[in-house]
Amino acid sequence: MATITEPLELTRGSMTPLPYRVVRNQRENHDNWTLELEPVEEALDPIGPGQFTMLYVFGVGEVPISSSGNPAEPRRLVHTIRAVGAVTKALCALEPGDVLGARGPFGNRWPLEAARGRDLVLVGGGVGLPPLRPVVYHALAHRVELGELMLLYGGRTPADLLFTHELETWRNEHDMRVEVTVDAARSDWHGRVGVVTTLIPGAPLVADEAVAFVVGPEIMMRYTARALLDRGLDPDRIWVSMERTMRCGVGLCGHCQLGPTLICRDGPVYRWDEIEPLLRVDEL
């Protein structure tokens, strides 16, 4: 794991926001929208699966948002945003033609090479699904390089699920297993009910050869990692995407410091055996 004493590498677009225009704003559910952005002039460097950008609504503020787009279409930024605060609500209210600022790309990428030749298990909880969507696009485009490919996705209620049509497409039209569960439902829901960890014991994978990428609330990732370990996965084959308050994105301000690591720069993707000891420290 990198430490805060290592030098920073700043790239073009990492300090000054570049103007991007909204070309599409797709409502996903009651509180999530997906923005598709194209550069007004100069583009940021291509964003990879797992990385994020800082999106700036002029006069309102700036927030870090993970890429949820197809890495094969690098010019267009795609971000799925939950409207919870002033900036995210302003982002979700943008219309095609509006211009915002974008810095990045920041952070590291999912270690896609680690999954080559192995079963790949993606576990997403809540708004943890969008950062996994670029991995799905990549995995489907390179399907022959993988063993089993499965997505285990948990949401709060059926109304909170994201990308529902795409989930059906992945399940029905691709060589991919998709299991969805919700924490609470009425009787008109015909799927699984229970936390996402309950999907892991029955997942058809060769545990000692599998690789897992996990995104969601930190507590969900902790329990998911434990369930994967119980299933027989090695801790050095589980990766999680961490989230902390991020401000600068370039490892200068320290808001996202977690012990010896800065999540914006060294993460957000960490191997479980490296990050897990820090997650056991209260108040860190």
Next chain:
Amino acid sequence: MRTLDALIVESPVFTSLDQDQLELIAGCASNVVFPAGDRIFREGDPADTFFLVRHGLVAIDAYVPSRGQLTLEAVGPGEIVGWSWLVPPYRWHFTGRAVEPVRAIQFDGACLRGKCDEDPRLGYTLLTRFSQLLVDRLQATRLQLMDVYGDDH
């Protein structure tokens, strides 16, 4: 056709039991089918059975006045439905409903309790396995209670 003991052993609850134990358990088991929408058991009714789901999905429901029928959990292939047969007063605490057509193995709880009384080794083994099941469900319920996808996380 595969015998019941051959099907039963695939469940984590019964895996690695010896053949004699499996045959004892299979003696209390039968195949059952429920069409979609069927109530498999009802809250408050005597809990004389439990099920190993082979195909389909079983919802564990509770009726909440003013909120309607809520699904607390849905259990799928390879999983066990029901532990109320294990401890007094042997009554279902919730309602079980077939979300889609369900094929399952039904176990006669009273029959199995009798065999456990006669064979304490079998009883200890089964109680240990069901304890693990109960712990797993309890942990999952605690995680549900945390509402980890809520606005505060």
